[in-house]
Amino acid sequence: MSEEVVLSCVSSSGGKGVKIAAWSPGKGAIQRTYSSETEGGGAALAMLGKTHIMCALKSIPFIYVWHVRKEQVLMKMACPGLVRALAVSPDCVYCAGAIADKIHIWQVSTGHLLAVEGRHYQPVSVLLFTDDGQSLVSGGEDGRVLVWSLQRLVSQAFDSSGVSLPHSENVSMGTRPHPPVLHHTWSDHALPVTSLHCGAGGLRARLASASLDQTCKLYDMASGQLLCSVLFGFSLTAVAMDTAEQWLFVGGATGRISRVNLTLQRMAPLHGMSAASMADSGFKGHTQAVTSLAVCDCGLASGSEDGTCRLWDIASGQATRVLQMKGGVVQSLVVWGVALSGHGKKTGPESQSVFIAPFHKQLLYTDKNTALDCGQFVLRRTIDPFCELYCSKSGV
Secondary structure, three states, X not given: OOEEEEEEEEEOOOOOOEEEEEEEOOOOEEEEEEEEOOOOOEEEEEEEOOOEEEEEEOOOOXXXXXXXXXXXXXXXEEOOOOEEEEEEOOOOOEEEEEEOOEEEEEEOOOOOEEEEEOOOOOOEEEEEEOOOOOEEEEEEOOOOEEEEEHHHHHHOOEOOOOOEOOHHHHHHOOOOOOOOOEEEEEOOOOOOEEEEEEOOOHHHOEEEEEEOOOEEEEEEOOOOEXXXXXXXXXXXXXXXXXXXXXXXXXXXXXXXXXXXXXXXXXXXXXXXXXOOOOOOOOOOOOOOOEEXXXXXXXXXXXXXXXXXXXXXXXXXXXEEEEEEOOOOEEEEEEEEEEOOOOOOOOOOHHHOOOOOOOOOOOEOOOOOOOEEEEOOEEEEEOOOOOOEEEEEOOOO
């Protein structure tokens, strides 16, 4: 049976072991726990479709994968470095991981590392895909928020001979410059970006970013315009919006959660104003930093370093459920349509299997002679990396 589930990655008391609790907001009870005894706790969490959970480890360069119906680890994948942020495209084709100041893009079904790109000056702290899967948004400790074109990110800088070249070298050689890989670059935050939330609509959506500089900024991704900047009296560590994008929720390093009604005033008067007169005084209960916020059908779900997950009634700001975890909550995700049990006939989107291959550490294409041996045929790269040419080994 499919249901709405909140996944919470919990750090153990000794700093060892990965623990992910799947709990139901409606029932307020933990229904399944995924764990693994390892030398590093969890650092980033992502959902692969409706069937698999991915978790990047904090102290060792590995990504662990679980099936939602099995509590044992399904796969352990080595990475080129420590992954601090993780995101999977809605169609489950690509996985993005942040390693230091660079973004790595893997193809899930083959494990190929398709791109490694760095435009941040300090480590990347958060990643997310737009709902149409065409763009990737990244936030870093340098205070920058970047919106990437996923297609250009994967296929950029290939000249006519099939060799990957930097953009500057392409221009110096007189080849036709490629379209920019970035849709937008925003440098409005003065301190590290800690959380991002993207609404519905692809590149026509609104993007909210939270930062340690005590501000939450709202952008229009279609025009690249900064719609408003709301100043709070505490460092922000989490941000979320409801489906209608009426309420903006922020969580802080002190454990405080505030909300702002974006429909009460026009965007212009909100620009640069303090949120003291607009934010509610409810949502009190956490005693340490709020690490994640997510809106679900039953209200607002929050996780904190104090070891509790709370479900809040949005209208009153009161906590309706409190779950005590055995450790601080690193990250929480709200997932719809997940079947945790295997009883009954498997139908619907949750029954669709996803093939996962171990992620590679090296880029797929490094020179023009790269070829993948596929048994009877050899897969060779063409000018367009999305168009692959199959040639027989006999040369026919």
